[in-house]
Amino acid sequence: MQLNNGIDIPQLGFGVWQVPPDETAAAVTTALETGYRSIDTAAGYQNEAGVGAAVKASGLPRDELFITTKLANPDQGYDTALRAFDASLAQLGLEHVDLYLIHWPTPARDLYVDTWRALSKLYADGRVRAIGVSNFLPEHLERLAGLGGVVPAVNQIELHPALQQREIQEANAKLGIATEAWSPLARSTILKDPAIAAIASAHDRTPAQVVIRWHLQQGRIVIPKSVTPSRIRENFAVTGFDLTDDEIATIDGLENDGRTGPNPATFN
Template structure:
């Protein structure tokens, strides 16, 4: 079993750099998929209220037989619960669904700048953190302007910013901003929903190294310092995505993949994404 490196967050909490994502995994498939990931060696599981599978993630953690302290669990606040009292209630609901005493990381899922004041939401997040039931708190899909408002109004600096990152959206400026302020960057949609896997640059590197395009792309993330959590319900693919630590990309390979950037999103633009509940 390959050893997954950890990254130390700004409050001293250790987070495995490779995790298992549960976005778009139906609830009825989530327990078994998560158990397969844990059996493979993953110790970092990412879920959210919006995914509607927190209960099944918690069940898998309990059924795995692995000590709770060895598994890093992340969840995220639903978009309809940004008012401080709503956020606190939603966090209680998440904890009840997971059936765990604490969550390792809890995130504001989207800033929703036109829906409400996310700085007030952040104050509720800080309360969750002080309670000890969230070992670390952070944000997801926050841009520089959103983060600056958090810095100006809050006490706790977010530990993590989970954003869309892949070779077609390298996010170099935002990642550098995160690093400058001690915020770890997590990459969602790390293979651009599969779009990058047929790119000639990536397939060429994969063929030369005897690896799959997905492994090459995920290894690019790892060497850049991203925290990444690919998702799959296929055990073979779950295992394949875990085999990232017995090879390296050269500086030339890294530069060739980074040069693929098109500033092309697969998901919404956080500056304009403002769904109402």
């Protein structure tokens, strides 16, 4: 799908949150062999080097890959963010990244505006192809948009059937920001829901495939994560079927404020 600056990002990517550093290269290698071309990591995950090793070993042309990483919270601020980006590039062994995100707004620290100016410089200098944010609330997005410069291309947020963040999705859409779902399967807890199981049975698919399809049909970027090769492949095999409007409505009805991660309003 196309971002607001005209570059394309695969709508289905592979995330490596909580993948141990010593397992990252193998997991990413399996993902690349499966067909994923978008890999999402972060300085805070401490596994950028494993991503870089798998990318290098794959032999795939760099322009066929879309690599995202994120700035760690302690590195917010203009100068520290620029230094941290250099460190991430070194860990990845790359000359540029495709998408660089501020990982959390940490609003009490009030550094995300200066940090955004640093990311805007990286973008202007051609060191990143797109810049964005993660876990930003509508008021944080409006503040960045109000600067009059680059608008974030992506806002990556926790989003799954139990936590649909409709207000943030609407704010993203209003500003032309793509919504990207992290923890898209709610750490697998939502997969036990009987309604999802019934839809999966009707399509002869797994619950995970149904939930990923639900995300894709509603226009979101989605980055499921696994270290199990069979699940990595399963999560990629989500073409060849479509959910009906009624099935999408059923999954939409599973919202229960089921947050699995920190609240961006208070996480500092």
